[in-house]
Amino acid sequence: MSGEVVDGLRRAVLDGDEDAAAALAQRALDGGVTALAAIEDGLAPGIREAGRLFEEGEYFLPELVTAAQAMKAAMAVLEPALAREGGVRSLGQVVIGTVEGDIHDIGKTLVATLLSAAGFRVADEGAGVPVARFVSRAQELDADLVCASALLTTTMPRQRELVAAVRQAGLKARVMVGGAPVTRSWAESIGADGFADNAAAAVTEARALVER
Amino acid sequence: MKPEELRRLLTDRVLLLDGGLGSMLIAAGLEAGRAPDSWNLEQPERVEAVHRAYADAGADIVHTNTFGANPARLAGAGLAGRCAEVNAAAAAIARRAVAGRALVAGDVGPSGHALPPVGNASLDELREGFRLQVHALAEAGVDLLSVETMSDVREALAAVEAGVETGLAVIGSMTFEARRRGTFTVMGDPLVASLRRLAEAGAVAVGLNCSVTAEAMTAMVREAAPALGVPLAAQPNAGLPEMTPEGVAYRADPEAFARHAVAMVGAGARLVGGCCGTTPAFIGRIATELATAGLR
Numbered sequence: 001m002s003g004e005v006v007d008g009l010r011r012a013v014l015d016g017d018e019d020a021a022a023a024l025a026q027r028a029l030d031g032g033v034t035a036l037a038a039i040e041d042g043l044a045p046g047i048r049e050a051g052r053l054f055e056e057g058e059y060f061l062p063e064l065v066t067a068a069q070a071m072k073a074a075m076a077v078l079e080p081a082l083a084r085e086g087g088v089r090s091l092g093q094v095v096i097g098t099v100e101g102d103i104h105d106i107g108k109t110l111v112a113t114l115l116s117a118a119g120f121r122v123a124d125e126g127a128g129v130p131v132a133r134f135v136s137r138a139q140e141l142d143a144d145l146v147c148a149s150a151l152l153t154t155t156m157p158r159q160r161e162l163v164a165a166v167r168q169a170g171l172k173a174r175v176m177v178g179g180a181p182v183t184r185s186w187a188e189s190i191g192a193d194g195f196a197d198n199a200a201a202a203v204t205e206a207r208a209l210v211e212r
Numbered sequence: 213m214k215p216e217e218l219r220r221l222l223t224d225r226v227l228l229l230d231g232g233l234g235s236m237l238i239a240a241g242l243e244a245g246r247a248p249d250s251w252n253l254e255q256p257e258r259v260e261a262v263h264r265a266y267a268d269a270g271a272d273i274v275h276t277n278t279f280g281a282n283p284a285r286l287a288g289a290g291l292a293g294r295c296a297e298v299n300a301a302a303a304a305i306a307r308r309a310v311a312g313r314a315l316v317a318g319d320v321g322p323s324g325h326a327l328p329p330v331g332n333a334s335l336d337e338l339r340e341g342f343r344l345q346v347h348a349l350a351e352a353g354v355d356l357l358s359v360e361t362m363s364d365v366r367e368a369l370a371a372v373e374a375g376v377e378t379g380l381a382v383i384g385s386m387t388f389e390a391r392r393r394g395t396f397t398v399m400g401d402p403l404v405a406s407l408r409r410l411a412e413a414g415a416v417a418v419g420l421n422c423s424v425t426a427e428a429m430t431a432m433v434r435e436a437a438p439a440l441g442v443p444l445a446a447q448p449n450a451g452l453p454e455m456t457p458e459g460v461a462y463r464a465d466p467e468a469f470a471r472h473a474v475a476m477v478g479a480g481a482r483l484v485g486g487c488c489g490t491t492p493a494f495i496g497r498i499a500t501e502l503a504t505a506g507l508r
Contacts, residue, residue, distance in 0.1 A: 016329075057391035060400030065330045101246070103288070103324050106398065128288070154238055154246070 006042040013046030016066025018073040025077035035082035047117040091119045092144035092210040097129030099158035104151035110199045143173045150179040160190040213355045218381035222443040229485025230266035230274045247289035252301040263309035269492040270499030276302040279321035296348040303352030317358040318349030342374035350378040362386040363397040365406040376414035384410035385419035404439045411442040419445025422487040426472035437480025446481040450489030470497040
């Protein structure tokens with residue numbers, strides 16, 4: 001029974017069904033499933049699968065976005081219970097955004113969603129984020145990771161400025177960069193700590209960076 | 213130019229479009245993060261030089277520097293309320309640059325604001341923005357309008373419909389990728405069905421631009437051309453951009469690109485040119501290859 005509800009949560013996320021996701025989250029709690037189990041066995045596998053389907057070219061952007069919205073709706077129901085359970089062990093705090101001058105949101109949002117599903121606390125600052133805001137948010141949240149996406153060759157130099165600004169502010173946060181035109185050699189040349197060329201790799205890289 | 217005039221021109225001959233503009237302006241010194249559209253006001257002579265180089269290379273149509281000159285994007289670039297001014301300036305620059313040697317197409321790009329479920333823009337709001345832009349371009353004397361790089365067919369339709377209202381000929385292009393299930397936009401709009409809707413809305417020619425290489429686009433033209441009863445436009449990228457420590461690199465050479473352009477014409481495209489990363493050298497090479505092949 002509880003297995004069915006948890007699997008239903010996974011399906012509701014995959015189907016991008018917000019209403020079903022919220023209702024199933026409530027049913028899970030009512031049936032004695034912990035919020036943590038509902039997330040780890042239901043929502044997280046669902047969003048990971050949606051991310052994989054998007055990267056494989058099976059899902060399109062609207063399907064991915066509605067999957068993330070369904071997960072969010074379920075999380076809103078689960079969060080109070082999660083807090084009572086003593087919270088979830090976080091892998092670390094992330095501040096993520098697309099750099100200033102760049103309105104591309106897709107890849108960044110996908111990475112943010114998957115990082116959050118993997119157990120990071122994620123502050124998604126959106127697109128067009130100035131370097132100063134990355135730094136002040138990282139300071140405020142005592143972030144472990146700052147992730148910056150740039151999709152335009154014209155905006156990539158902002159990633160270099162960001163690395164310099166994070167270092168200059170003396171933050172402990174490591175900096176990860178990504179985006180279609182970004183290469184490992186670019187990441188290395190600007191002194192970034194991490195790089196990924198797809199969202200799944202970004203999660204692996206992020207885990208490695210916080211464990212270092 | 214009225215729709216029927218462009219239609220007639222396209223039955224007579226293949227038209228050569230220009231190549232990348234933003235990437236050329238960056239090469240000319242446009243700083244990181246600056247909107248290329250701002251140069252219509254600040255560096256008109258540099259914009260003019262790019263248009264002129266394309267006309268010199270043999271382009272029959274050049275696009276105005278207005279890809280991001282809709283009110284919503286301009287507001288994000290610190291140019292709120294200056295839509296008419298920016299578009300009028302861009303049209304004047306292009307007309308001056310080509311001096312009658314080429315037609316001037318008013319370029320219309322996406323608003324940058326996604327419709328639900330991806331974003332929360334409203335179709336009315338997008339439509340209103342496109343109307344402002346195309347009317348400014350039409351009043352400033354562009355010969356036709358070219359809607360480009362759309363990934364949501366609803367937004368593409370709004371732009372094409374606004375363009376058709378001006379009475380000018382309209383070309384409607386969207387940007388597609390090869391996916392597991394076929395050729396789609398990132399929003400999931402399929403190639404043939406989307407372009408058919410743009411033609412039904414009154415676009416004289418419909419097309420594909422950006423996102424993919426000339427080789428990949430050739431396959432898409434082969435898929436779309438036989439299924440559509442309207443002229444097809446094709447403007448691929450010069451390979452995919454890659455940021456290296458030395459700067460931006462596009463991995464394609466003009467000769468190979470031009471061979472694909474000829475193949476696209478063979479497959480049914482009636483307008484060919486380039487998108488990001490292509491230069492006057494690419495367009496010049498296509499002109500030569502098309503002439504050699506007896507296609508122009």
